[in-house]
Amino acid sequence: MKQYALLRILLAGFFLYVAWPSINGQMTQLSSIFWAGWLVFLLLVVGANFATLLKMTKPPVMEQEKKQPVQVGNN
Structure with missing residues (x-):
């Protein structure tokens, strides 16, 4: 499910593009704290999705492929 991770990275990049101006x-001090927190959260989102793309972590449960159990027949 690499396409979902890539889409989330692109969406985060779009949000940064819109917010940068x-x-x-x-x-002010309050706005500086807000933007610092916003940028830290953005880096966490991008980093987590890059880790998923590089298969460093398992993808979320909803995106994991279901494995079919192998049935052995009585032949």
Whole structure:
């Protein structure tokens, strides 16, 4: 299910593209803390999806392929 991880990375990149002009706007201490938290969360999302793409971790349960049990016949 690499396509889901890739789509999530692209969506996170799009959100960064949309938010980037606002990051350089008026900076108060509260807005700086908000944007720092937002960027940390973005890095966590991108890193987790890259780990899924590189098969460093198992994909989420909903995206795991179901394995069919092998049945041995009585021949």
